[in-house]
Amino acid sequence: TQLLEQSPQFLSIQEGENLTVYCNSSSVFSSLQWYRQEPGEGPVLLVTVVTGGEVKKLKRLTFQFGDARKDSSLHITAAQPGDTGLYLCARTPTNTGNQFYFGTGTSLTVIP
Amino acid sequence: DTAVSQTPKYLVTQMGNDKSIKCEQNLGHDTMYWYKQDSKKFLKIMFSYNNKELIINETVPNRFSPKSPDKAHLNLHINSLELGDSAVYFCASSHGVGAEAFFGQGTRLTVV
Numbered sequence: 001t002q003l004l005e006q007s008p009q010f011l012s013i014q015e016g017e018n019l020t021v022y023c024n025s026s027s028v029f030s031s032l033q034w035y036r037q038e039p040g041e042g043p044v045l046l047v048t049v050v051t052g053g054e055v056k057k058l059k060r061l062t063f064q065f066g067d068a069r070k071d072s073s074l075h076i077t078a079a080q081p082g083d084t085g086l087y088l089c090a091r092t093p094t095n096t097g098n099q100f101y102f103g104t105g106t107s108l109t110v111i112p
Numbered sequence: 113d114t115a116v117s118q119t120p121k122y123l124v125t126q127m128g129n130d131k132s133i134k135c136e137q138n139l140g141h142d143t144m145y146w147y148k149q150d151s152k153k154f155l156k157i158m159f160s161y162n163n164k165e166l167i168i169n170e171t172v173p174n175r176f177s178p179k180s181p182d183k184a185h186l187n188l189h190i191n192s193l194e195l196g197d198s199a200v201y202f203c204a205s206s207h208g209v210g211a212e213a214f215f216g217q218g219t220r221l222t223v224v
Contacts, residue, residue, distance in 0.1 A: 033212070042116075042202050042215025043155070086153055090213070093143075093206070099167060100145070100206070100213050102155040 004089055004103035012109040013079055021074045021106045023089035029069050030094050035102075037086040043102075046074075048092070079110045115139050118203045118216035125193055126224055133188045133219045135203030144186035145213070146178060147202040155202070161186055193223045 007022045023032070031050040035043035047056050049065035049072060056063045060083075062075040076083055089103040118135040125131050137144060143162040149155045159178045160167045166178065175191040190197060203216040 035213075037153075040217070042204070042218055043213075044215070045212045048212070088155060092211075099157050099160045100204075101157065102147075105153045105155070107153065 004091060004101060006087075006089060006103040006106050008106060009104065010107050010109075012111065015080055015110055015112050016078050019076050019079055019108070021076075021087055021108070022071065023073070023103050024071045025091070027070065027091075029065075029072075029091050031092045032065060032069075032072050033090045033092055033100075034063055034072070034074055035088045035090060037088060039085075043086075043088055076108075079108075081110045081112050084108055084110050116203055116205055116214050116216040118201075118219055120219060121217060122220050122222075124222045124224065127193055127195060129193050130189070130191045131193060131221075132190070133201055133203075133221075135186050135188070135216060137184055137203075137205040137214070139205055139207070139214060141205035141207040141214070142183070143206050144180070145204040145206075146186065146188050147204060147215075149200045149202060149218070151199070158188075158201075159186075190221075193221075195223050197221060198223045 005024045033048045034046045036046055037043040047063045052067045052069045054065040060077045064073045087106045091101040116137045145160045146158040147155050148158055157169050158172050161180055177189045179187045200218045200220050202218045204213045206213045
């Protein structure tokens, strides 16, 4: 079992606030992805990070991959109601096992 | 055109029944997956399958069986349904190691 712990599990904030979501594992990732899932839909890919220490930005979202490639964070600046959803980190398939393993999830609600 | 489509979207059935969920992808991907998302929103891998190999998560009861008539389809058959099988089931596909996973909209299964 590939256990990816996300924190916090639930987050409810006001529009305009900043927030950070964390994804941690005891294992080293070859690469890691972040997905967002909206109610009634399947998860949709936001970003893939590959290199330790890598930082990627997607508009108001900033993704960082830990130097040791065991953890990652997602920071949202000036959150908006449209950011509401379930955020999932995922360990991508490797050469030895072709399965995506998802984190425990962070459910974000942005209140207008 | 929907990339990954699964049917039905909702399924309500009685305990002990046998049911199937269908999944089709038109992306030309080589690997397809089934995930179970429980009430806590944890997305757990059940199966992954490509035209070479079926990988079964060891915690999946043998009442669940994937059936792949061709590369674009991976159906999920469930025998002797139990109350604990109630969940949302997602089909997904991807192509290559480290690639993006594309998800269907999910099938909400309710066993009564």
